Amino acid sequence: QQPVQSPQAVILREGEDAVINCSSSKALYSVHWYRQKHGEAPIFLMILLKGGEQKGHDKISASFNEKKQQSSLYLTASQLSYSGTYFCGTEVSGGYQKVTFGTGTKLQVIP
């Protein structure tokens, strides 16, 4: 089952913060986040494993709540370069090497 991402689209001004959510109806083993710019391949951002960990680099971080089967991606002090479509990919517990991606969240950062 495809994870549900919200919001579907968001427009930010430079410096503003955003949160993108990813929810699954199944127990998750891992969640990963990718960003894809128009006409380019998806770029890996981070992987979170069950255990409720939080990760981050630069001003992008993510959390994973395995009890709620949810992950959230946090973008703080957004920059123009953050624009793109963000995908979460989920791997369910017991589903070896099978990743299901959400439909994406289109993020646009404007000056």
Next chain:
Amino acid sequence: KAGVTQTPRYLIKTRGQQVTLSCSPISGHRSVSWYQQTPGQGLQFLFEYFSETQRNKGNFPGRFSGRQFSNSRSEMNVSTLELGDSALYLCASGPGQGRGFFETQYFGPGTRLLVL
């Protein structure tokens, strides 16, 4: 290190034809996964190969098949093309040692297939 390469980058075919797409993973990577990306369905998992064996398969009809060679290069074949097969086909490579998608996957630029 060179990245993941995919050939061809663009392809136009007609309904009923078949097509073969190629993916060369990053040197040392043994896992290759294939995805179909369309505006309506997003990224959908096709299959994953590791050491020439298909380890996992998505929910696509049997017209979609793949294989992996001993040098880890992979090909994907679609037979009897349908209009709905028009999409961006992405492959991703990874070391393949970790459980599932535990490790970072690196995507290639994709092959854009248009079926007329």
